[in-house]
Amino acid sequence: MTSFNKHKILNIHHSNSGIIELILERKDVLFKPGDCMAISSNDAKSRPYSICSGINDNFLSFLIRKIENGQVSKYLSNLKKNDQLLISEPFGWFSPLKNNTNQKNIFFATGTGIAPFLSYLKSYPNNPPDSLFYGVRKKDDLFGINNFTMIKNLYISISKEESKYHNGRITENFSHIPLSKNNNYYCCGRESMINDVRIFLKTKGISKNKIFNEVFFNG
Numbered sequence: 094m095t096s097f098n099k100h101k102i103l104n105i106h107h108s109n110s111g112i113i114e115l116i117l118e119r120k121d122v123l124f125k126p127g128d129c130m131a132i133s134s135n136d137a138k139s140r141p142y143s144i145c146s147g148i149n150d151n152f153l154s155f156l157i158r159k160i161e162n163g164q165v166s167k168y169l170s171n172l173k174k175n176d177q178l179l180i181s182e183p184f185g186w187f188s189p190l191k192n193n194t195n196q197k198n199i200f201f202a203t204g205t206g207i208a209p210f211l212s213y214l215k216s217y218p219n220n221p222p223d224s225l226f227y228g229v230r231k232k233d234d235l236f237g238i239n240n241f242t243m244i245k246n247l248y249i250s251i252s253k254e255e256s257k258y259h260n261g262r263i264t265e266n267f268s269h270i271p272l273s274k275n276n277n278y279y280c281c282g283r284e285s286m287i288n289d290v291r292i293f294l295k296t297k298g299i300s301k302n303k304i305f306n307e308v309f310f311n312g
């Protein structure tokens with residue numbers, strides 16, 4: 094049975110677009126970028142959330158989209174600083190490895206699917222991925238821009254609002270994906286984006302064992 098521990102909320106920020114940034118005391122939690130923790134509501138329902146903070150931060154942070162009538166995310170959205178939350182130990186199978194000269198990392202994220210990649214960027218600031226493809230609906234959904242300065246190829250897409258970024262879907266930038274059988278392709282977020290990436294890379298001859306997924310939401 095999963096064991097849960099109490100952690101105090103150090104801060105909670107609400108973006109205009111309904112994403113909550115939850116910052117918790119870390120205690121002695123050890124994790125690697127890509128790991129999740131299950132967060133429990135007061136009626137013992139729990140959901141996994143990807144850790145967004147870096148391995149050297151002295152707090153744990155999460156990016157959580159508030160879902161209309163969502164049992165856990167709605168509960169979390171009503172919490173306040175200094176409230177206590179029950180969270181599990183870290184777990185997960187999605188672990189972006191550090192780049193090396195032969196294998197470049199290519200990251201794809203939609204929405205809060207940026208969280209594990211932010212954890213990677215904060216943990217290994219001198220070892221950024223070669224490319225990040227990041228799609229959101231609105232400008233207020235964008236998180237972590239300051240962590241992207243070291244990324245050589247950055248493709249941000251905003252689908253529902255005009256901005257200085259590409260206006261449209263993340264898929265519209267796929268022609269820029271660096272293709273090599275040595276690269277590692279990591280995708281996180283909405284299932285439909287992940288399927289689009291897999292299909293595109295398959296048609297380009299990239300082996301499926303070089304593509305790694307974390308599906309947050311089937312849609």
Ligand SMILES: Cc1cc2nc3c(=O)[nH]c(=O)nc-3n(C[C@H](O)[C@H](O)[C@H](O)COP(=O)(O)OP(=O)(O)OC[C@H]3O[C@@H](n4cnc5c(N)ncnc54)[C@H](O)[C@@H]3O)c2cc1C
Pocket residue numbers: 129140141142143144155156157158159160162163164165166167205206208307308309310311
């Ligand atoms: C490994 C893993 C890591 C995850 N990490 C994160 C994370 O870092 N941040 C995060 O916000 N979520 C993350 N999720 C999703 C999260 O676990 C919950 O599924 C989500 O918060 C909804 O839970 P809920 O209890 O609020 O809604 P529920 O009561 O479970 O669902 C209500 C309805 O909302 C739909 N729904 C669920 N997610 C979405 C969505 N994103 N958009 C629209 N509709 C949706 C469901 O299909 C369902 O019909 C992750 C999921 C997995 C599997």
